[in-house]
Amino acid sequence: MNISIIGLGLIGGSIARDLKSQIYVQVSGVDSNDNHCQMALDLGVVDQIISLEEAMDSSDVIIIAVPVDALQQLLPTILNQINDHQVLIDVGSTKKLICDAVRGHDKRGRFIAAHPLAGTEFSGPGAALKGLFVEKKNIVCESDLVQSDAMEIAMKIFDSLGMQTIFMDPSEHDKHLAYVSHLSHVSSFMLGMTVLDIERDEKQIFNLAGTGFASTVRLAKSNPKTWSAIFEKNNVHLSAALDQYILWLQKFKKAMDEGDRTAMETYMTSANDIKRVLNK
Amino acid sequence: MNISIIGLGLIGGSIARDLKSQIYVQVSGVDSNDNHCQMALDLGVVDQIISLEEAMDSSDVIIIAVPVDALQQLLPTILNQINDHQVLIDVGSTKKLICDAVRGHDKRGRFIAAHPLAGTEFSGPGAALKGLFVEKKNIVCESDLVQSDAMEIAMKIFDSLGMQTIFMDPSEHDKHLAYVSHLSHVSSFMLGMTVLDIERDEKQIFNLAGTGFASTVRLAKSNPKTWSAIFEKNNVHLSAALDQYILWLQKFKKAMDEGDRTAMETYMTSANDIKRVLNK
Numbered sequence: 001m002n003i004s005i006i007g008l009g010l011i012g013g014s015i016a017r018d019l020k021s022q023i024y025v026q027v028s029g030v031d032s033n034d035n036h037c038q039m040a041l042d043l044g045v046v047d048q049i050i051s052l053e054e055a056m057d058s059s060d061v062i063i064i065a066v067p068v069d070a071l072q073q074l075l076p077t078i079l080n081q082i083n084d085h086q087v088l089i090d091v092g093s094t095k096k097l098i099c100d101a102v103r104g105h106d107k108r109g110r111f112i113a114a115h116p117l118a119g120t121e122f123s124g125p126g127a128a129l130k131g132l133f134v135e136k137k138n139i140v141c142e143s144d145l146v147q148s149d150a151m152e153i154a155m156k157i158f159d160s161l162g163m164q165t166i167f168m169d170p171s172e173h174d175k176h177l178a179y180v181s182h183l184s185h186v187s188s189f190m191l192g193m194t195v196l197d198i199e200r201d202e203k204q205i206f207n208l209a210g211t212g213f214a215s216t217v218r219l220a221k222s223n224p225k226t227w228s229a230i231f232e233k234n235n236v237h238l239s240a241a242l243d244q245y246i247l248w249l250q251k252f253k254k255a256m257d258e259g260d261r262t263a264m265e266t267y268m269t270s271a272n273d274i275k276r277v278l279n280k
Numbered sequence: 281m282n283i284s285i286i287g288l289g290l291i292g293g294s295i296a297r298d299l300k301s302q303i304y305v306q307v308s309g310v311d312s313n314d315n316h317c318q319m320a321l322d323l324g325v326v327d328q329i330i331s332l333e334e335a336m337d338s339s340d341v342i343i344i345a346v347p348v349d350a351l352q353q354l355l356p357t358i359l360n361q362i363n364d365h366q367v368l369i370d371v372g373s374t375k376k377l378i379c380d381a382v383r384g385h386d387k388r389g390r391f392i393a394a395h396p397l398a399g400t401e402f403s404g405p406g407a408a409l410k411g412l413f414v415e416k417k418n419i420v421c422e423s424d425l426v427q428s429d430a431m432e433i434a435m436k437i438f439d440s441l442g443m444q445t446i447f448m449d450p451s452e453h454d455k456h457l458a459y460v461s462h463l464s465h466v467s468s469f470m471l472g473m474t475v476l477d478i479e480r481d482e483k484q485i486f487n488l489a490g491t492g493f494a495s496t497v498r499l500a501k502s503n504p505k506t507w508s509a510i511f512e513k514n515n516v517h518l519s520a521a522l523d524q525y526i527l528w529l530q531k532f533k534k535a536m537d538e539g540d541r542t543a544m545e546t547y548m549t550s551a552n553d554i555k556r557v558l559n560k
Contacts, residue, residue: 117490179475180488184496190528192551195459202557208460210397215495216464221555224548228541235536242533248470253522256515261508268504271472275501277482
């Protein structure tokens, strides 16, 4: 099976690494960044680098793993050129606008809108990890619009990466992800920003940062361009999530300013419940 | 050397575990919670459980590792009873009020105000870890008020736990910690709160929470009573830190609401700098 991966960053590169290790799979890479192409070859992330045109001609499956803004431009173009046997998969972090953009397309049945919930704070082909998707969730939206043979091939690929696929409405996906992923990123970016802004003496941050701070601020190391595209595409849900988050922070600050330990503890005890929810 | 540890939670228990493994050190535990005492014995965290009075009589060194509100009450009482050869160390997370409370005490020279920057989101003797302090920073405040023989013994203990001790003014300590530790905890608690509040369907949180969310929300599992005491003692600095954090979140939300990707990326690129600061 010939699989082409467009976009050799953290996600595309990690998919490539895992698929490349399978017998009967040839993985070709496509990337507009020449340095990324060379790096992906040097690191053995892909078998070969080809052009987008070559990928359209030779691939059984095309996986698009570019930032969500580039995706929205690229997806209809690729779908226009795809034949009736090829399968197209996207792995972007927002799904509503993507699904809307291709809903009426006459090749819609060859396209799977997916979102593997995996990643790290690093980016580029050098960040690609083998096994990144093992035991991770993968969300597929509007699977009822996909032809059964295309869905079957896509599921084989998802399963072979070790993912557990669940199905969801694209609006629901974007709303949930605003809270459970995108908000975490904003909270972490702005925590980093606040500390850097106040602590002009970097040596003190380095000296005093414990493992708690490191964990909470980890996502602030993420790629700004990747995330600004995601935030832009999901701005309505994320804006509501941020409003709620700011409201809770203000409530907590009020309780603290008033010396109301009971209220602080009530909030924190409720928040503790995340332990039960995440571990169940 | 007889060392007594008052308070057998995460920090006290972890100190006990490491000291107990050293030859020539006998570690006794004191805790007002009978369950904690039994657990500490069963888990081998301490050699024996004794009363506070017995600890005062028999110890060369007394380490107080109780929550910071209990500490402020207990510290002067213990200092009143200490003799001229005993050494008293506290390991609480705020330092200004503690140092103020005992500054003029005639036994001030026997007391070391310390704060080892280590911990996890778990609590109680069952959370005590061997090696928790290895390569961690330890802050000592107002060391110039400590008699040299007491300081020497305390430094031997800190060194034997693997910590790197640095010295700092107590107000500076509290201000830095507000940003680099306490703010992280509030941001994480309220992130957990926001997601639990909105996502009434717990199954979706469980399904969709990636490693990014898990990392950012980890501190929301921390002990509410421990942290409400810390927040109360450090409320002035933490309130200022929260104001700054909320301000940055609002600025970010404004940029996103206005579709200003350049501003979003500028903020995130600045926040990325935390990578360089933390790794240097």
